Amino acid sequence: MELINLIHIELPQIQCGRCNTSGCMEYAEAIASGEAHDRCVxxxxxxxxxxxxxxxxxxxxVDMEYGPTINNQKVSIVEEECIGxxxxxxxxxxxxxxxxxxxxxxxxxxxxxxCELCIEPCPVDCIEIIELSxxxxxxxxxDSQHFFDNKEFIKTSSKRTKIKNYSTKNLNISEKINLQLKKRDINKLKNLKSMQISIIKSDLEKIHKYENDDIDGFIDKNSD
Structure with missing residues (x-):
């Protein structure tokens, strides 16, 4: 870890990704693991x-294939041209x-x-570069590593929330299907007849508004 930190301190902290990593810390880790250290244009x-x-x-x-270089600069949005x-x-x-x-x-x-990463995605070319001292x-x-890490944390948290919500939805579907199976005295470990499946799906669609794919997936998995 000490070697990674020593390398990281010497990188310019632009977080531009031109070295084919997501940012300066990841490149420092790659260098410490033996990757070439000539890619920071x-x-x-x-x-x-x-x-x-x-x-x-x-x-x-420096390997200029990872260029071009980036000057001391910031970007500015021409706000009256921005489409949001x-x-x-x-x-x-x-x-x-x-x-x-x-x-x-x-x-x-x-x-x-x-870092200029915002310029190419802009569909109306309303981002300008301003030179700085x-x-x-x-x-x-x-300060860039702090803000870079914070954005990565938010992205990861968002993914975890989506996974959790999806898992909760699947659990709810399973509970509702099991309840319907129990009410109709159907053994889910045995092959479910098409008529029985149709009835269950109809109930779930009307009452619980679940998608057909969700219901089919659960029934297929539990009707061997």
Whole structure:
């Protein structure tokens, strides 16, 4: 872990993903595991020289196939041209863009790292690049890992919630089907006749509004 942290500190913290990882921490982990450390084009030769010393192996030049480079910059949305599609919000690795669907979006200057990931998805080309000084870009990039991790946590939590809701729905379907089977004195471990299945499905569709695929899946699984 110490090696990963030493590598991570020297990366530019843009979270641009140009090294073919999701962000700077993942690239640091990859380097520590033996991946090439010459892929950080935004970090340039200065970063490469530091990584050469830390890792103990030598690359002469940065691999420009992972370019182009990224300057000290941030992005700005031309708000009167924004259509509120949220594509830039989804693309931003540090949640530096705010706005709702069909509503004007804005960039939070203190968080934007200038990674440019929001530019390509924009269907109306309303995102501009603004050059910054070394001092102006320092805070957003120093703080970027925190905001990157926070967005990843939110995404993971959202996935867990969806899985939990889906599992709860499946459990409810199972309970309702078992109740119907019990009421009609049907042994689900034996083959269910088509008429019996039809009756059960009809009840479930009318009373509980479950989809046919959900019901069929459960019955198929339990009617060997």
């Amino acid at each position: 935004p970090g340039g030769q200065k970063t490469l020289n530091k990584l050469n010393k830390i890792v103990g192996s030598y690359y002469k030049k 599609c949220k594509k830039c919000i989804s693309a931003c690795p540090v949640d530096a863009i705010v706005g709702g669907m069909n509503m004007m979006h804005s960039v939070i200057d203190d968080i934007c790292t200038g 070394d001092k102006e870009i320092l805070k957003p990039r120093n």
